[in-house]
Amino acid sequence: xxxxxxxxxxxxxxxxxxxxxxxxxxxxxxxxxxxxxxxxxxxxxxxxxxxxxxxxxxxxxxxxxxxxxxxxxxxxxxxxxxxxxxxxxxxxxxxxxxxxxxxxxxxxxx
Amino acid sequence: xxxxxxxxxxxxxxxxxxxxxxxxxxxxxxxxxxxxxxxxxxxxxxxxxxxxxxxxxxxxxxxxxxxxxxxxxxxxxxxxxxxxxxxxxxxxxxxxxxxxxxxxxxxxxxxxxxx
Numbered sequence: 001x002x003x004x005x006x007x008x009x010x011x012x013x014x015x016x017x018x019x020x021x022x023x024x025x026x027x028x029x030x031x032x033x034x035x036x037x038x039x040x041x042x043x044x045x046x047x048x049x050x051x052x053x054x055x056x057x058x059x060x061x062x063x064x065x066x067x068x069x070x071x072x073x074x075x076x077x078x079x080x081x082x083x084x085x086x087x088x089x090x091x092x093x094x095x096x097x098x099x100x101x102x103x104x105x106x107x108x109x110x
Numbered sequence: 111x112x113x114x115x116x117x118x119x120x121x122x123x124x125x126x127x128x129x130x131x132x133x134x135x136x137x138x139x140x141x142x143x144x145x146x147x148x149x150x151x152x153x154x155x156x157x158x159x160x161x162x163x164x165x166x167x168x169x170x171x172x173x174x175x176x177x178x179x180x181x182x183x184x185x186x187x188x189x190x191x192x193x194x195x196x197x198x199x200x201x202x203x204x205x206x207x208x209x210x211x212x213x214x215x216x217x218x219x220x221x222x223x224x225x
Contacts, residue, residue, distance in 0.1 A: 043216040095207040096207050
C-alpha cells in the first residue's frame with residue numbers, strides 16, 4: 001500500500017471556482033503534513049504546512065484529519081495563475097522521510 | 111538565505127561519460143536529499159544525508175554515487191548511465207530532524223539527458 005494516495009486529476013475549473021483536493025496517508029504516526037505546488041519544469045515549492053487545527057492563507061485553506069488520515073486543500077476564487085500540480089507530502093513517524101503523493105493537476109480556464 | 115542552488119541547470123551526457131551534479135545550501139540544514147523526477151510523476155527519493163552521513167539509500171543503482179563533503183554541499187556523481195536515467199534531478203534540504211513544522215526546500219533541479 002502506498003504511503004500517500006492522491007487523485008491525479010486532472011481538474012479543469014473555470015476562473016472563480018472553488019476546488020478541493022484530498023490526500024490520504026497510511027501511517028497513523030506520521031508527523032508532518034504539507035502541500036507543495038509544482039509548476040511545469042520547475043521545482044516543488046511549499047504552499048502550506050497543514051496543522052491539526054487547520055490553517056488558512058488567503059484563498060487557500062488546508063485541513064488535517066488525523067482520525068481519518070487525510071489532508072485537504074481548498075482553493076477559493078481560482079485564478080489562472082493557480083494552474084499547477086499540487087503535491088501532498090507526509091513525513092514518516094520519525095519525521096526524517098518525506099513521502100509524496102502522485103500530485104493533482106489543476107488547470108484554471110478563463 | 112532560503113535558497114538551495116544546483117549546478118548545472120542542464121546536462122547532456124553519453125553513456126560512457128562521468129559527470130557530477132552539485133547542490134549547495136546555506137540555511138544550516140543538516141539533512142540533504144537527492145530526488146529523481148520523471149515527467150508527470152512525483153519526485154522519487156534516491157538518497158538522504160543526515161549530518162553528512164548517508165542515512166537512506168533507496169536501492170539506487172551504483173552508477174549513482176552520492177557524496178556530502180560538508181554540511182552545505184551535496185554531490186551526485188554519475189557514471190555509465192542509461193538513457194532511462196534521463197530525468198530532472200532535484201536536491202532538497204531540511205532541518206534534521208525536520209520536526210513538527212519543518213519542511214523541505216528544493217533546488218531548481220538539473221535536467222539530465224543521457225544519450
